[in-house]
Amino acid sequence: MSLVRVHNFAVSLDGFGTGEGQTADEPFGHAGERLHEWYVETRTFREMQGREGGSRGVDDAMAANWGSGIGAEIMGRNKFGPQRGPWQDHEWNGWWGGNPPFHTPVFVLTHHTRPSVEMEGGTTFHFVDAPPKEVLRRAREAAGGLDVRIGGGVTVVRDFLAEDLVDFMHITVVPIVLGRGERLWDGTEGLEERFRIESVSTPSGVTHVTFTRR
């Protein structure tokens, strides 16, 4: 069975998955790197960047699960880039350089579609204007029986939760108070009824919370 999974999605204590004021230099706005310090130290993240070393503890074990068994990703336009409205800069192909770490089809949700872009290493960006169920159907088809990852940002995860399309979710709670940005939990009252939930704190100070569909 092809599952829908969320991985390595960090939120602040006050539930913000991103800060305010996204720019090309600050994908997470005023949050800066603070939501992801636990992550950039892991072997998994370094490997994505072609670097050696990194931690191999619980943070890495959690981080490493993001790729296994995934055949496609769905992401929002704000995860793809900082442009809003009709595309101005057609050279922009994400924050990840010429060989993005996805290595699968990636469906970018946008009201402004454009031709697909094939990158090095197996990543192809498809730009689609469709409701969650429809884009999931297309992603599953492209995934060839493997799982589909919901890559974020916040509103995309919320939209898929709202339609009860998520089977597994790994949220990392970072002990900072962002105060502003996009709240993950808005509109998800009673979420715990649909999932078995586990929590584990790690020495880096974060708490990994996993949601597995009951």
Added chain:
Amino acid sequence: MSLVRVHNFAVSLDGFGTGEGQTADEPFGHAGERLHEWYVETRTFREMQGREGGSRGVDDAMAANWGSGIGAEIMGRNKFGPQRGPWQDHEWNGWWGGNPPFHTPVFVLTHHTRPSVEMEGGTTFHFVDAPPKEVLRRAREAAGGLDVRIGGGVTVVRDFLAEDLVDFMHITVVPIVLGRGERLWDGTEGLEERFRIESVSTPSGVTHVTFTRR
């Protein structure tokens, strides 16, 4: 040195310290008992009620610290009871029966003052209409050199955090999404800069987060 401490203060994943719709039967509104299931199982809570047994694990170790070295408590009117506006029911003396578990002076913040009430067991309720710093001065005086506990609810903890009056804070994050109520973290952006923060998850599923002033 007399410290200002917050203990056993539970919030949902989305940061609500209480639900919507407080009544005499439901002190935490639609949250019901869900924020405190981890707590009512502990030896500490049972002992308060004159009952035996209860867990002695990490949840209890955290819970047990609430009383040691405390000489006074400050609480908001909504922690004291569900009445709003001028007092109608002068017989109401809190949710805790004739012998409340505080056993110290307790300062209840209210715009509607009334005479102090001496209960069995050393608890005296004083009703004060004063800003945080002034009520803290009075509580410290009453505490005779011991620490002062901020007992909640949400807005009282927030008010004392906003004035940087809190030295230690123990928050328990419960993996539920309440969606409605009073948010603890509102107005506390950047709180992590003032505290050393530790987190520990326990088998009951909650995560205890402690804030110790740097």
